[in-house]
Structures are given as structure tokens and as C-alpha cells.
Amino acid sequence: MSWITLFLMGTDLFVVSPLLPFISKEFVLSPALAGWMVTVFAVTYALSAPFFGWISDKKGRRKFVTFGLLLFVLANILTAYAPSFLLLIVSRILVGFSAASITPTIYAIIGDIAPPSRRGTWLSIVISGHLTALWAGAPFGTLLEHFFGWRSVFVVLAILGAILSAINFKTWASIPNKSKTKITRQGNSSRILGSVSVTAIWAISMYSLYVYLGSALYSENHFSSSKIAEAVIFYGVGAVLGSLLSGKLTDHFGETKISKVTLILLTFILICLGIFFSYGELVYVFLFLWALVGYAGFTSYQARLAMEYPLKRGIAMAWNNTALYIGITIGSMIGGFVISNGGFHLLPFVSSAAVFISFLISLQKTKKSKKASAF
Structure with a gap:
């Protein structure tokens, strides 16, 4: 349902x-x-x-x-x-x-x-x-x-x-009105906002590129409308499979580990996408991998938030979705600026840099969590 x-x-x-x-x-x-x-x-x-x-x-x-x-x-x-x-x-x-x-x-x-x-x-x-x-x-x-x-x-x-x-x-x-799960971490608002900043920067990296994908495929690869549609399908299928695969991996290896690994993999995939974007149909492979790893990371991070804020899941998920839409908005603005001033070929590398920043913030968040747990 x-x-x-x-x-x-x-x-x-x-x-x-x-x-x-x-x-x-x-x-x-x-x-x-x-x-x-x-x-x-x-x-x-x-x-x-x-x-x-x-x-x-x-x-x-x-x-x-x-x-x-x-x-x-x-x-x-x-x-x-x-x-x-x-x-x-x-x-x-x-x-x-x-x-x-x-x-x-x-x-x-x-x-x-x-x-x-x-x-x-x-x-x-x-x-x-x-x-x-x-x-x-x-x-x-x-x-x-x-x-x-x-x-x-x-x-x-x-x-x-x-x-x-x-x-x-x-x-x-x-279903009960409130979660009965025993609290494992203090869920104050400032800590939640710090957590969802990872999602905001992830969204900037994904959507600064995705918003202009169709235009770029047309101008850089000279794709027809049917080929652009094929490219979007490869991306969409990768996103769904990435989300489903992430669930299995998250349950086996843990939310924190998978969310960090996918962010670092996404950094390198975006660099490869930038290098091979104009290589005709080869771009389908990298679009698929981009969405597969990108949305695997998003799903695992949702699970991570659900684990870290058991008594404030509603507000944590809501702020995470707000961060997602803020990132989409800022990402589209950054993408337009980069294309206007440097051309589309720079955009995958800018997106890669954004993902790496998200990865670094995720590492800092993990260190703070470990210190709080030890205390």
C-alpha cells in the first residue's frame, strides 16, 4: 500500500x-x-x-x-x-x-x-x-x-x-500514535538539521546535472527525442534497482557503512560520466550506474535517519525531504550557472565535488555520533 x-x-x-x-x-x-x-x-x-x-x-x-x-x-x-x-x-x-x-x-x-x-x-x-x-x-x-x-x-x-x-x-x-522504540540518540532539532544537510548536498549534486540532462544529450551527443527517452529509462531503471539493492545491503552491512560507501563511489562515477559523456550510447551505462549508486545512497541514508532518530522519525523524515527539495532548487540554479559560464562538460565534475563534500560531512557526523555514544 x-x-x-x-x-x-x-x-x-x-x-x-x-x-x-x-x-x-x-x-x-x-x-x-x-x-x-x-x-x-x-x-x-x-x-x-x-x-x-x-x-x-x-x-x-x-x-x-x-x-x-x-x-x-x-x-x-x-x-x-x-x-x-x-x-x-x-x-x-x-x-x-x-x-x-x-x-x-x-x-x-x-x-x-x-x-x-x-x-x-x-x-x-x-x-x-x-x-x-x-x-x-x-x-x-x-x-x-x-x-x-x-x-x-x-x-x-x-x-x-x-x-x-x-x-x-x-x-x-x-499502528500506534508514537514509536515505542527505546531512544538511542538525542534527537534535537540542530542535530537533525546537521544530519539532513548530507541529503541537501547530495540533491545538489544529482539534480544540478539531471535537470539539464535532456538538453545536454541533445546538444553534446546530438541525440534524437527517442534516444533521450531511452537514456532517461536507463537512468530510471538504475534508480529503482539502486533503491531496492540498497535495502538488502543496508540490512546486511548497516546503514552507516552503505551510505558512506555509496557517496564515495558516486564521486568517481560522476567523474567518469564527465569524461565519457560524449561517447555516444556508452553514456547509457554511466547514466545507469549514476542512478544506481546515487539512489542506493539516498535509500540507505533514509534508513540511517530512521535508526538514529527513533522517537522523532516524522520530523527527521520531513526535514530530510525538505532538504531534498532545497537541494533540487539550489542544484538547478548551480547547473544553470555552470552551463552558462563554462559549458555542460564541467557540470559532472562540479556534481562530483558536491558529492565529495556530502561524504566529508557524513564522516564528521559519524565521528560526533561515536563520541556521543562513548560519553
Whole structure:
């Protein structure tokens, strides 16, 4: 159920981008102005997720997943029937609130109910639902637009959201309001913010490059639209497999070790991607490896946070998702600056440097944790 719910959330997020040309045409907008549909969603999510995480820790998770899905239904109905672009923007703000209520809360629920020895695997399966939307949900939405128009996509999303709201309400009826796990580490806000800074810099490294991937493949490799689509599929499949593989490795070797190893591997893979990017179809291999290792690291780090903050999983997961969206926003800005001033060929190396910084912060965090444990 969690997998399907996050697949729906991911589809709603990823499907907007390929629909923007059709929305722009209907409302007679420039692509940049239509892109605000994505921006307001991301900003709303980043600002509101910590609040929902904090309150779910105190009031119980079930009601906020259900509330989020009902709001998701209303927001997508408004998107589907919005007569003006202003109401379209309002609807995407509401979707941002709904996703902020649902996604980190689902992660926290899984962290609460999963056996400690299986927490990595459980989280990896749930996260793979969100990532599967990247290469399966969004293309399906685009196909739906081809036959029935872009508004039909959001009608279908609303219908599915309504069904899932009832199922989730029943599914999570038996979970406790608060985790009963014995606390192993002080979960104060400053320490949580320090922890999620690793995710923020990881997101900068991933999305400063990914946002401009299609443009780069077109300009540097002269790929057709079909080849660009193939490249994205390689990336998407790598992301899903990386998330699933990470769960098994995390349960076997531990959250801390896998999160650090994947960060250092990602540093070298991005360097190789920069060197071999213009080597035709060989880039598919490095796109696959980039996503495989990158999202394995993200999944293992989610499990690490769930382990380190057992009594504040809701707020920790929420801040981690806020850090993710902040990193995506900053990464897109850095990517645009690098491309404008130095060209795309520099971007993989800049991303590699960002990952290495994230790795160094992760090491410092581990040292502080060991000192606290010894004390």
C-alpha cells in the first residue's frame, strides 16, 4: 500500500513537466511561466513538510496520511477543471501541502513498524515506488494526454487518490500514535538539521546535472527525442534497482557503512560520466550506474535517519525531504550557472565535488555520533 501511495505521489510530481507544453498552449503562456506549476509545488512542500512531520510525531500518522490524500483529491480536481492559470497555481500549492503530509509520514510509518533487521529493505521497497513513477508513471500520463487531453491525467490521479485514502485509512488503523522504540540518540532539532544537510548536498549534486540532462544529450551527443527517452529509462531503471539493492545491503552491512560507501563511489562515477559523456550510447551505462549508486545512497541514508532518530522519525523524515527539495532548487540554479559560464562538460565534475563534500560531512557526523555514544 505504501508503495502504491508513493507511486501516485511521484507520478503527480513527474508528470507535470512533460505536460507543460500542452498547458502553456491552452493558457497562452511562455514555458518559463508555466514552469511555476513545478516551482510552487516544490516550495510549498519544502516549507510545510517539517510541520507535518512534527505534528505526526505528536498526534499520530494515520490521520495525516488520510488528510493528505483527501486534499490530494480536491487539489487534482481543481487542477483538472481550473479555468485560469491562477487557479492552476493554487491547485499545485494544495498538492504541495498534500504531498508534504503524505510522503515523509509514510517513510516514518515504515520506520516505526519495520523490524530493525529489515528496516533498510522495507524502506527501499517503499522509496522504489516513488522512483518507479519517474520512468513508468510519467510516461503513462503523457500517453493519456495524447488520447484524452492533459486535464484527463489529473482526473485519473484524483480518482486513484480517493481510492487510496479509504484503503490507507483502514490499513493504518492498528499502528500506534508514537514509536515505542527505546531512544538511542538525542534527537534535537540542530542535530537533525546537521544530519539532513548530507541529503541537501547530495540533491545538489544529482539534480544540478539531471535537470539539464535532456538538453545536454541533445546538444553534446546530438541525440534524437527517442534516444533521450531511452537514456532517461536507463537512468530510471538504475534508480529503482539502486533503491531496492540498497535495502538488502543496508540490512546486511548497516546503514552507516552503505551510505558512506555509496557517496564515495558516486564521486568517481560522476567523474567518469564527465569524461565519457560524449561517447555516444556508452553514456547509457554511466547514466545507469549514476542512478544506481546515487539512489542506493539516498535509500540507505533514509534508513540511517530512521535508526538514529527513533522517537522523532516524522520530523527527521520531513526535514530530510525538505532538504531534498532545497537541494533540487539550489542544484538547478548551480547547473544553470555552470552551463552558462563554462559549458555542460564541467557540470559532472562540479556534481562530483558536491558529492565529495556530502561524504566529508557524513564522516564528521559519524565521528560526533561515536563520541556521543562513548560519553
